Amino acid sequence: MAEDLLERPGPSPTSIPKVEMRGIVKRFPGVVANDGVDFTIYAGEIHALLGENGAGKTTLMNILYGIYTPDAGVIRVRGVPVRLRSPRDAIRLGIGMVHQDFRLIEAHTVVENVFLNYDGLGFIPKWSALESRLEEIASNYGWRLDPRARVGDLSPGEKQQVELLKLLVRGADILLLDEPTSVLTPIETKMLFKTMRRMAEEGKSIVLITHKLSEAMSVSDRVTLMRRGKIVLSKPTKEATIEELSTAMVGAQLIGDAGLEERQSAPADGAPTLQLSALSVMGDEGVLAVKDADLTVYRGEIVGVAGVSGNGQTELVEAIAGLRKPVRGRIILNGADVTGASPRRLMELGLTYIPPEGKKWGIVPELSIYENVALRVARYAPYSRLGVINWRKVAEVAEKVVSEFRVDTASIKSRAGSLSGGNVQRLILGRELTTSKPSLLVAAYPTKGLDIAASEQVRRILSKLRSEGVGVLMLSEDLDEILELSDRIVVMYGGRIVGVVGRGEATPELLGVMMSRGVAASASA
Amino acid sequence: MLRRSLPGGLKLLVRVERRPEVTPRYSIIVSLGMLLLAFLASGLIFQLLGFSALHIYRSFFTALLSPIMLEEVFRRSAPIILASIGLCYSYRMGFWNIGAEGQLYMGMIAATGVVVLHSAGYGTGQHLLLPTVIAASMVAGGAWGLVPVILKVRFGANEIITTLMLNYTAILLADFLVHGAWKDPAGYGFAQTVQFPSTARISIPGVSDAVAYLVLAMAVTVLTLLVFKFTVFGFESKIVGLNIYASRYAGVGISSILVRGVFISGALAGLAGLIVVSGLIGRLRPGASPGYGYHAIIASMLGGLYPPAVFFSSILFGMLVTGGDLLQASLQMPKSGVEIIMAMIFLATIVAEFVKRHRLTIVVRGRGVVA
Numbered sequence: 055m056a057e058d059l060l061e062r063p064g065p066s067p068t069s070i071p072k073v074e075m076r077g078i079v080k081r082f083p084g085v086v087a088n089d090g091v092d093f094t095i096y097a098g099e100i101h102a103l104l105g106e107n108g109a110g111k112t113t114l115m116n117i118l119y120g121i122y123t124p125d126a127g128v129i130r131v132r133g134v135p136v137r138l139r140s141p142r143d144a145i146r147l148g149i150g151m152v153h154q155d156f157r158l159i160e161a162h163t164v165v166e167n168v169f170l171n172y173d174g175l176g177f178i179p180k181w182s183a184l185e186s187r188l189e190e191i192a193s194n195y196g197w198r199l200d201p202r203a204r205v206g207d208l209s210p211g212e213k214q215q216v217e218l219l220k221l222l223v224r225g226a227d228i229l230l231l232d233e234p235t236s237v238l239t240p241i242e243t244k245m246l247f248k249t250m251r252r253m254a255e256e257g258k259s260i261v262l263i264t265h266k267l268s269e270a271m272s273v274s275d276r277v278t279l280m281r282r283g284k285i286v287l288s289k290p291t292k293e294a295t296i297e298e299l300s301t302a303m304v305g306a307q308l309i310g311d312a313g314l315e316e317r318q319s320a321p322a323d324g325a326p327t328l329q330l331s332a333l334s335v336m337g338d339e340g341v342l343a344v345k346d347a348d349l350t351v352y353r354g355e356i357v358g359v360a361g362v363s364g365n366g367q368t369e370l371v372e373a374i375a376g377l378r379k380p381v382r383g384r385i386i387l388n389g390a391d392v393t394g395a396s397p398r399r400l401m402e403l404g405l406t407y408i409p410p411e412g413k414k415w416g417i418v419p420e421l422s423i424y425e426n427v428a429l430r431v432a433r434y435a436p437y438s439r440l441g442v443i444n445w446r447k448v449a450e451v452a453e454k455v456v457s458e459f460r461v462d463t464a465s466i467k468s469r470a471g472s473l474s475g476g477n478v479q480r481l482i483l484g485r486e487l488t489t490s491k492p493s494l495l496v497a498a499y500p501t502k503g504l505d506i507a508a509s510e511q512v513r514r515i516l517s518k519l520r521s522e523g524v525g526v527l528m529l530s531e532d533l534d535e536i537l538e539l540s541d542r543i544v545v546m547y548g549g550r551i552v553g554v555v556g557r558g559e560a561t562p563e564l565l566g567v568m569m570s571r572g573v574a575a576s577a578s579a
Numbered sequence: 580m581l582r583r584s585l586p587g588g589l590k591l592l593v594r595v596e597r598r599p600e601v602t603p604r605y606s607i608i609v610s611l612g613m614l615l616l617a618f619l620a621s622g623l624i625f626q627l628l629g630f631s632a633l634h635i636y637r638s639f640f641t642a643l644l645s646p647i648m649l650e651e652v653f654r655r656s657a658p659i660i661l662a663s664i665g666l667c668y669s670y671r672m673g674f675w676n677i678g679a680e681g682q683l684y685m686g687m688i689a690a691t692g693v694v695v696l697h698s699a700g701y702g703t704g705q706h707l708l709l710p711t712v713i714a715a716s717m718v719a720g721g722a723w724g725l726v727p728v729i730l731k732v733r734f735g736a737n738e739i740i741t742t743l744m745l746n747y748t749a750i751l752l753a754d755f756l757v758h759g760a761w762k763d764p765a766g767y768g769f770a771q772t773v774q775f776p777s778t779a780r781i782s783i784p785g786v787s788d789a790v791a792y793l794v795l796a797m798a799v800t801v802l803t804l805l806v807f808k809f810t811v812f813g814f815e816s817k818i819v820g821l822n823i824y825a826s827r828y829a830g831v832g833i834s835s836i837l838v839r840g841v842f843i844s845g846a847l848a849g850l851a852g853l854i855v856v857s858g859l860i861g862r863l864r865p866g867a868s869p870g871y872g873y874h875a876i877i878a879s880m881l882g883g884l885y886p887p888a889v890f891f892s893s894i895l896f897g898m899l900v901t902g903g904d905l906l907q908a909s910l911q912m913p914k915s916g917v918e919i920i921m922a923m924i925f926l927a928t929i930v931a932e933f934v935k936r937h938r939l940t941i942v943v944r945g946r947g948v949v950a
Contacts, residue, residue, distance in 0.1 A: 377827060398830030409828050418822040429818060429829045432811050441811050469600070 070133045072097050072228055072259050073118065073149075078127035080113055087113040088124070089283040095228060100250055100260045102274035102291070104267065106303055106505030107475055110283040111263045115230045119151040120144040131228075150221030151230040156213050160206035164188065167205055168220050184223075191222050195249045211242030218249070227258045234262070235269060236503075239362045240566070247273045265505060267299050279303060303506060324353025327404075327494040327525040328374065333383035335366075335373040343369035345549040346383070351525040353493060356516060358540030359529045360565050366549035367529050368410065371498050374527070375407035376400045388493055398433075406492035408482060410499045410529075412475070416482040419471025423463060423481065424452035426470045431489045451488060459484030460511070476508025483515055494525045501535060513539060533562055545569055594940045601935050606883060613931040614881070614895075617923035624919055630912055638910065639902050648901065650789040654859060656897025657792035658683065658851035658868070662875035663893045664796075664803050665847030667884045668840045669724075671807070673820035676841060678727065678742030679848040680872025681749035682720040686849025687856040688753050689719030690779070691772050691863040695761050698773045705778045712779050712853060720849020721842040723749060728841045732834050746872070754865050761863070771864035775857040788858055796890070799847065804886040816840050848872060869900060877921065881928045896921070 073095040080088040087110045095101055105111045116122045118129065120138035129136055131147045138144050141151070158167050165185050172184070188201045197215050199208075205216060214234060221229060231250075235243045250260050250273060264270055270277050271291060278288040279302050287294075287302050328351040337343030344366045351357050359367050372378040374385060376397040385393045387403050397407070409415035417426045428448045431437045437447050452466045459480045463473060473481065479500065486492070497516065501509035516526055516539060530536050536543055543555045545568040553568050622632030642648050662679045669676035690712040696702050702711070726745060730736035756772075763773045783791040807813040815831045816839075826833055851871060856863050874896040882889030903917040 375828075396830065396832075397828065398832070401830055407828070414822075415824045415828045418818055418825050420821050421817075425814075428814060429825065432814050433830075438811050442809050443811055443814060445809075 071095060071130075072132060074128075074130040074133075075114070075118065076128045076130075078114065078117060078129075079125045080110075080117060080122055081125055086283050088117070091127075091280070091283070091285055093278060093285070095259045095261060096276075097259055098254050098257045099275040100254050100262060100273055102262045102264060102270035102277040103280065104264060104270050104277055104299065104303065105280035106265055106507075107503065108505075109280040111280055112232055114280070115151065115232060115261060115263055118144065119149060119230060145224060145226065147228075148226050149228045149230065150224070150226030152214065152217040152221070152232065152234060154233045154236060156217055158205045158213055158216060161204065163202050163204055164199065164208075164216050164219070165201040167216055168201075168223055172220075172223055187223060188219055191219060195252055197249075209242070210237040211239070211245060214238070214242075214246065215249075228261075229253065229258060230261045230263065232263045233265070235264070235266070241362075243269075265303075267296055267303070270299070271296060300506060324355065324523055324525065326350045327353050327388055328527065329384075329386040330374070331384050331386075333370075333373065333380050333385060335369045335378055335380050337366075337369050342381070343549050344373065344380075347551050349544060349551060349554075351494060351527050353525045354520060354523045355541040356520050356526040356528060356539050358536035358543045359527065359546060360533060360536050360543055360569055361546035362569050365546045365569075367546050368498065369549075370546070371407070371496050371527070371529060374496055375405070375409075401430075401490065404491075404493040406486045406490055406495045408479075408486065408495065408497040408500050410502065412478040412482050413471070417470045417478055419469065421470060422467045423456065423461070423470050423473075424449050424466040426481065427452040427455055427466075427485050427489070430485055455481065455484035455488045458488065459515075476504045476511075479504060479508065479512060483512065487515070487519070492519075492524055494527070495519055497526065497528045499529050499531060502531060509535075533565060537562065537565075595937050596940050598936055598938045603885075606935050607888070609931050609935050610881060610883065610888075610928075613927035613934065614924065617927035618920065620927075621920040621923045625912075625916065630910070635906070635910060635912070635916075639905065642905055642909070643898050643902055648905075650787060652894070652897050652901045653789040653793050655900050656894045657789075657796050658854050658859070658871045659874050659878055659896050659900075660796040660890055660893040661799060661851035661854070662848045662872050663879040663882070663889050664799055664886055665844040665851075666875055666879040667803065667807075667844075667886060667889060668816065668847075669844040670879060670884055671820045672816045672837060672840045673823075674728070674731075674837060674841055674844075675739045676724065676727070676742050676844055677739060677876055678724065678745050678872070679844075679851075679875045680868065680870065681742070681746035682723045682845040682848035683852040683855070683868055683872045684746075684749035684753050685723040685845075686716035686720040686852025687863055687867055688749070688756065688852075689715040689849065690775075690853045690856055691756075691761065694775055694779055695772060697776075697779075705776075708776070708778045709781070712857065713781075713850065716849040716853035717846035718849070720852060721844075721846035724841045724845025724848070725838060728837050732837065753863060753867070757863055757865055763862070769864075772862050774862050780857045781854065792854060792858065796893075800886045800890045807886070812836070812839060848875070851875075871900075874900065874921070877925045877928060881924065895924075 071094045073093075075091065075093040078088050078091040078093070079086070091110070091114055093103075093114060103111045103115070113122065117124050118138070120141045120143050123139070129138060131149070136143070136147060138147075144151075159170070165181060165188060168188060169179060169184060185201045188199075192199045192215070199212055199215050199219075205213060208216065214237070218229070234246060238246060250262070253260055254275070262270065262274060271294070274291045276289065277291045277294055277299065279286050279299060281303065287299070328349070330347050330349045333344060333347045334342055335344035347370060349357075359370070361367050369378060373380045376392075376395055376399070379394050383393070384391060387400065387405055390403060392400055392403060395403075400407075413419055418429065421429075424445075428437065428443065431448065431451065432443050437444055437451070449466060455461065456463060456466055461473070461477050461481045461484060463477065470478065470481065483500075495516070500516070501512050504512065513535065516528065520526055528536070528539065537560055540560075541557050543557075543560050543565065544551055545553045545555065545565060547569060555564065618636070622636065625632040625635055643652055662683055666676060666679055693702065693708070693712045693715045697708060723745060727736070727738045727741040730741050731738050757770045761772045763769070763771055766773075780788075781791060781795060782788060783794065807817070815826070815836050818826045818829065818831055819833055819836050823833065852868070855868055855871065860867055875893065878893040878896050879889050881892040881895075899917045899920055903914045906912040906916050907914040
C-alpha cells in the first residue's frame with residue numbers, strides 16, 4: 055500500500071525526486087529502527103516526517119545525512135545512486151541537517167561558528183566577505199541576526215538561524231530539521247515556518263521531523279508517517295486529516311478517555327494546600343526571575359501555569375520544590391511555613407514534585423529500575439531500618455510501580471536509562487505516587503517530549519489525583535493541555551503573575567495576549 | 580573507522596561503538612587482560628634496557644612468593660589496602676580525592692604525637708595507648724580529608740588540586756616535626772622520633788604482624804562491601820556520584836554524604852598511616868611512606884572500586900613495592916624499575932576503562948549494497 059502512495063507525484067509532477075530512499079533497513083542491538091523504509095523528497099516541498107518518539111524518524115534522517123550507514127537499501131540523490139559515508143558526503147550533495155540540540159560554540163561569534171563548517175575562505179580567512187554573505191542570507195529571510203554577536207547571547211530561535219546559516223552558506227538545498235520547534239516560543243515557531251515557506255519557494259526541499267500533528271498540518275505540503283520503523287502513511291497534507299494522522303500514529307491505542315469527562319465537574323471546595331505570598335526568586339543570571347508572586351492552590355484543583363518559557367515558571371516551581379532559595383516572600387505548605395526548607399522536609403510535609411527533564415533530574419540512568427525507586431524511599435521505614443536497606447521491600451514496591459503505572463520493561467533489574475521518555479515519566483510518577491500520599495503535586499512540563507499515548511496517560515493520572523483531593527500545580531508548554539486540564543490558569547510574564555483566569559473564561563486568544571504582552575486582561579479579576 | 584578492500588569488491592569495515600551494557604564478568608576480563616599487557620609492555624622496556632625480562636619476572640615472583648617475602652608483601656600491602664578501600668568511598672561519590680598520601684601522613688603524625696607525649700610522661704596508661712593512637716590517627720586523617728570538602732562545598736574549589744596540595748603540606752609538616760620538636764633525644768642526631776612501644780602496635784596474640792594486618796584489612800574490606808550494598812549511606816553516596824541533580828531532587832543531603840564519605844576515606848588512610856609508623860618502620864621519619872597513598876589510587880581504580888577486587892589489586896601493589904627492593908638487591912637493577920611497571924599498570928587501567936565501554940564491530944559489505 056505504501057508503495058503506490060509513494061508513486062504519487064510530488065508538488066511538481068514532472069520533476070525527478072531530489073532524494074529517493076528505497077528499502078532502507080537499519081538495525082540496532084535489539085531493535086529494527088528502520089524496516090524497509092521508502093522515502094521521497096521533491097524540490098520545493100516541505101515534507102513533514104511524523105511519528106512518535108522511537109518511530110525511526112531521526113534514524114532515517116541520520117542515514118540520509120551520512121551519520122549512520124544503512125544495513126540495506128538504496129539512496130538516490132537527484133537520480134544518482136550515492137553512498138553516504140559521513141556528513142561530509144551528504145553536505146557535498148547539498149544535504150544539511152539541524153539537530154534537535156544545537157551544535158554551536160557559545161563563546162564564539164556567529165561568523166566564527168559558521169566559519170568552522172565552511173572551507174571557502176582560504177587559508178587566511180576573509181572575515182568581511184563571510185560576514186556580508188551572512189548578512190545577505192539573513193536579510194533574504196527577514197532575520198535580524200548580527201554576524202558579530204556572541205552565540206551564547208542569542209535566543210534559541212536565533213541560534214537555530216545560525217544553524218541554518220551554516221547550511222545555507224554551503225549551498226545546502228535539502229534541509230533536514232529535527233524537531234526544530236521544541237526549543238522555540240510560539241512566535242519564534244511562526245517565524246521559522248515563514249522561513250521554511252520562503253525556502254520552499256526558492257526550490258529548496260525541507261524535511262520537518264516532528265511528533266506534533268498540528269505543526270505538520272499547518273506548514274507541510276506532504277506528510278509521511280512512521281510507526282515502529284515502517285512507513286504507515288504518505289500523502290499530500292491537504293488530503294490528510296488530524297484524526298486520520300493521530301489514529302495512524304498511535305496505532306490501536308485509543309485516544310481520549312471517559313475518565314477525563316469527570317474533570318468537567320466543578321472543583322472540590324478544598325482547603326488551601328499551597329500559599330505563596332510576595333515570593334521573589336533569583337534566576338541563574340543573578341536577576342530576579344520571579345517577582346512578588348502571590349498564589350494559592352487548593353486541594354482538589356489543577357492550577358496550570360502558562361507562559362512563554364523563560365518567564366519565571368521554572369524558577370517558581372523550583373523554589374516551591376526547595377531546589378532554589380527564595381530571596382523574599384513566604385511559602386506555606388499545609389499551614390506550615392516552608393520558605394527555604396530542604397526538598398526532603400517538603401517531601402515529608404506532603405509535597406511531590408515531578409521535575410522537568412526526567413532523565414536528568416528524576417532518575418539515575420545508570421542504575422536499575424528498583425534502585426531508582428529506592429532513590430526516593432531508601433531513607434524511610436519499612437524500606438530501611440537503622441540505616442540498613444531492605445532490598446526485598448524495595449523490590450516489592452518497584453514491582454508495584456511497574457505494573458500499576460504500566461512501565462514497559464522486561465524486569466525491575468533493567469537499567470532505567472534504557473527506558474523511553476514516556477516510560478521514564480511513568481516510572482517517576484509511579485514512584486512518587488505509590489510511595490507517598492501527597493497533598494500537593496507540582497509537575498514541571500510532565501508531558502514534554504512524550505508521545506500522544508503517554509501524554510494522555512500522564513494527563514489522566516493528574517486528573518485522577520485532582521478528583522482524589524490533591525492540589526496540582528502544573529507547568530506546560532502546550533496551551534491546549536493547560537486549557538484542557540486546568541481549573542484555573544495562572545499566566546506568567548517577565549517573572550510576574552499577570553493574571554489568573556478561570557476555566558470558563560480562558561481562551562487561547564486571551565492567554566496568548568497575556569503571555570506575549572503581560573497585559574492582565576480584564577477577565578482576570 | 581578502518582577500511583580494508585577485500586577481493587570481489589567486498590569491503591571490510593571496523594568501527595568503534597559504545598557498548599550498550601558492561602557486564603561485571605567482561606569488566607574483570609578486560610582488567611586482567613590489560614594488567615597482563617602492562618607487564619608485557621614493562622618487560623619490553625626492561626629488555627630494551629638490557630635486562631632479561633623473563634629472568635626479572637621469574638626471580639621477582641618466585642622470591643615474592645617465598646614464605647619470608649610473602650610476609651613482607653602482606654605487611655606492605657596492608658596500608659595500601661586500607662587507603663585504597665578508603666578511596667572507594669570518595670570515588671564512588673565522584674569526589675576525586677588524590678590526597679590519601681597526605682591523609683596517611685596526618686595519621687602517622689597524630690599517632691606519633693600521642694606516643695611522643697606518652698614517652699614524655701603525659702597522657703594515658705599503657706592499656707589505653709592503642710585505642711588512643713588508633714582514634715588519633717583516624718580522626719587526623721579524616722579531618723585532613725574534610726578540608727578539601729569544606730573548600731569544595733563552600734567555595735567550589737576543585738578537590739583534585741586541593742587534595743594534591745595538602746599532600747605536600749602534610750609531608751612537610753612531618754619533616755618539620757621530625758627535624759625539630761619531635762626528634763628523638765637519644766637518636767644520635769638522626770631525624771627520627773622515638774620508637775613506638777609494643778603497646779601502641781596493632782597485633783593479634785599468637786600470630787605474626789602480617790597476619791594481623793591482613794585480618795584487619797580483610798575486615799575493613801568486607802565491612803565496606805556491606806556498607807556499599809546494604810546501607811542507606813552506601814546507596815546515597817553512589818547516587819551523589821552518578822547524578823547530582825537527581826540527588827538534590829530526591830532529597831539526599833549531598834553535603835552531609837560528602838562529609839561522611841570523605842571522612843571515612845581519610846580515616847582509613849590515617850589508619851594505614853598508623854600501621855606504617857607503628858608496625859612497618861616503628862617510628863616516624865622523613866619519607867616514611869614510599870607513596871602508599873598514591874599506589875592506593877591506582878589500586879582502587881584497577882579494582883573498579885569493588886572492594887574485593889580492590890583488596891587484591893592492592894596486594895599486587897604491595898608486591899611491587901616489596902619487589903622494588905628486591906630488584907635492587909639481587910638483580911642490580913634500579914629500584915625505580917618497579918615504577919615502570921606501576922606506571923604501565925596505571926596507563927593500562929585508563930585504557931581498560933575505554934575498552935570496557937566500547938567495542939569493535941566488523942562489517943563485511945558487498946558492492947551491490949549502497950551504503
